[in-house]
Amino acid sequence: xxxxxxxxxxxxxxxxxxxxxxxxxxxxxxxxxxxxxxxxxxxxxxxxxxxxxxxxxxxxxxxxxxxxxxxxxxxxxxxxxxxxxxxxxxxxxxxxxxxxxxxxxxxxxxxxxxxxxxxxxxxxxxxxxxxxxxxxxxxxxxxxxxxxxxxxxxxxxxxxxxxxxxxxxxxxxxxxxxxxxxxxxxxxxxxxxxxxxxx
Numbered sequence: 001x002x003x004x005x006x007x008x009x010x011x012x013x014x015x016x017x018x019x020x021x022x023x024x025x026x027x028x029x030x031x032x033x034x035x036x037x038x039x040x041x042x043x044x045x046x047x048x049x050x051x052x053x054x055x056x057x058x059x060x061x062x063x064x065x066x067x068x069x070x071x072x073x074x075x076x077x078x079x080x081x082x083x084x085x086x087x088x089x090x091x092x093x094x095x096x097x098x099x100x101x102x103x104x105x106x107x108x109x110x111x112x113x114x115x116x117x118x119x120x121x122x123x124x125x126x127x128x129x130x131x132x133x134x135x136x137x138x139x140x141x142x143x144x145x146x147x148x149x150x151x152x153x154x155x156x157x158x159x160x161x162x163x164x165x166x167x168x169x170x171x172x173x174x175x176x177x178x179x180x181x182x183x184x185x186x187x188x189x190x191x192x193x194x195x196x197x198x199x
Contacts, residue, residue: 101121101122133193
């Protein structure tokens with residue numbers, strides 16, 4: 001499944017994995033409840049012209065920055081880059097392709113940033129599922145950050161490709177690339193999520 005493209009699953013994965021776990025959910029079949037609605041048109045300020053590149057080029061740059069933040073697609077690589085996590089949570093789920101097998105989601109939590117890894121028991125393989133930033137962070141491209149407004153997101157990246165509930169979804173035309181998701185509370189960014197390709 002291409003999490004990058006249709007990762008309403010990714011956001012629900014965040015909601016389930018971080019506070020309460022993913023027990024009882026089939027991997028890669030998570031979806032948001034509620035009807036998909038067309039995003040409201042937001043008039044982009046004229047200051048957009050001062051930003052380098054096109055909205056698509058800026059999106060690619062932000063997605064690439066996510067890869068750089070992670071440092072790898074498994075727990076070993078992430079802890080090598082980030083050190084021991086503040087906490088680790090695990091949730092077992094049935095393998096999508098073989099329901100007789102149980103796989104595991106691992107959530108590695110650090111201050112302001114979390115990594116969710118999917119461990120395939122049959123092959124002992126690990127895949128990066130989600131990268132989530134929930135606190136303001138220095139160094140993100142083009143001033144993108146937690147705490148910015150929905151209008152500022154649109155100014156930088158243009159209209160979202162899709163809007164579901166209180167989240168904006170952006171994706172590129174390149175297969176198997178992450179979805180970039182902005183989750184809002186009262187039109188202020190509370191989380192930025194990179195939803196990676198997982199199958």
